[in-house]
Amino acid sequence: MGQSSDRAGKRAGVRDLEREDLPSVGGLFQRTFRKGGEPPASLIDYLREVFFEHPWQDDELRSKVFVGENGDVQGFVGVFPSRLELDGRPLRAAFAGSMMVEHPDRNPLAGARLLRAFLAGPQDISLTETANAVALGMWQKLALPLDTAYSLNWLRVFRPTAAAVGVVERKFPTARILRPVAAAADALGERAGFSSLRMPAAVAGRRTAFRDATQAEFAEALLSLKDSFTLRPMWDRTALDWFTQHARQKRATGKPFWRLALSPKGEVVGCYVYFASRGGIGWLLQALCTPAIAGDLVDDLFAHADGQGCAGLRGGGHPWLTPELISRKAIFYGRAFLVAHSKDASLLQPIRSGTALISGLAGENWTRLIGDSFD
Structure with missing residues (x-):
């Protein structure tokens, strides 16, 4: 009895994405960003590739899921690891994308909890270049403003x-x-x-x-x-x-x-x-x-x-x-907004001055999850 309760307790809230979560995440993606229905196999395969076979895969920079008391996936934020350098200094970076919550009216704090879990990771710098108005509001509630130059x-x-x-x-x-x-x-x-x-x-x-x-x-x-x-x-x-x-x-x-x-x-x-x-x-x-x-x-x-x-x-x-x-x-x-955060303010200076290459192929816009369809 005690072991069952422990497992349920571990499953509730925010945790790292596991491979067995992918069908649930695919279904959530279909309901949130597409027209619903069963997620196609090509979408599940693609989620596996971008989140578990990324060339800069980092087990400490994992995507996050928000799960209910029964362990069902009710929210997700994709995390894309990145490797940056600042004047020759290697940096650990992570981009947050594809944030989604099932029934946000019933889970009003799920998005904020997912974002906080992402920001609490070991990366030197946290970014997103695809925040919509809702996601931007979550970042701003944490006193993290958009960067105007990269959001134009x-x-x-x-x-x-x-x-x-x-x-x-x-x-x-x-x-x-x-x-x-x-x-x-x-x-x-x-x-x-x-x-x-x-x-x-x-x-x-x-x-x-x-x-x-x-x-x-x-x-x-x-x-x-x-x-x-x-x-x-x-x-x-x-x-x-x-x-x-x-x-x-x-x-x-x-x-x-x-x-x-x-x-x-x-x-x-x-x-x-x-x-x-x-x-x-x-x-x-x-x-x-x-x-x-x-x-x-x-x-x-x-x-x-x-x-x-x-x-x-x-x-x-x-x-x-x-x-x-x-x-x-x-x-x-204004359509998609770039936000960056780091405990080390010096890492943000190139972004503020427009001398950072952190978008497009250097960011997260390369992924088919943004603007493409799956059969």
Whole structure:
């Protein structure tokens, strides 16, 4: 009798994720972020891969579940271990993502308990780059504010009517049937002489050359360019390939386009990858460059996406690109927020100054759990 009570007591509250929890977490994910129903086997397999076969797997940085008195999973926060370095000093980091609670009205403290359990871990720095308004409120109640520079989501419109349809599609996928009507309306507007938001294919006076790249060439460029950031991931080729391959599998975002920027001497001075489908709104996952060519990179990015027939292009916070985005008619808005916490305030200074590489492939946006579907 006493042993049974002990087991029940250990199971109640917040504990580390176990492999046998994955079907329950998958079901919770389906009910919270999708349309419900039984979780597909592909989702369960994916949860196993990202939370138990991560290249930087750390048994002390485990995802957390909130369980009821009967041991049933009622809440979850995914924890993605990360390895960062600050001026050569290795750091243990962790990203929190995919926070969800079953019946939050019945479990009003479950989310806060999951977040506190995450923050109590052994990591040097705790982050999230995908906090929604609800999750942000939990961080703020702990006196942990968002970082504005990395939370500036943006949208650049090329075809206004099609872009409006694309925004509606995110909520109602059946709105896709309106794409041909939207394309016709945008073409009519351009012929009528309305102010165009389209981008020129070439910009006069630009010395930087751009070309398409393979995924492997893009990875090599990232490994070189990341060293210009004060706080950066400790990628090696094996880990980086794992992240990029997961990002490439995000079918809902469209086809990936890998691009390199070259100096007049042929040196790689920038790179970016974005995803796009004709008539839809493309998505920038990652862009790195030397400061001198930031404007050239944004010009090429917009022109390339426009040339692929995108209605628009969106992305998360890239502080090193923000001035160029502002001057090129990008719209800024709040959607996913970045929050960082550390007991050592010096570790947060690069984030405050915008010299940290902690988002996109360096963060958690590579995962299919954000914005993709499972069969």
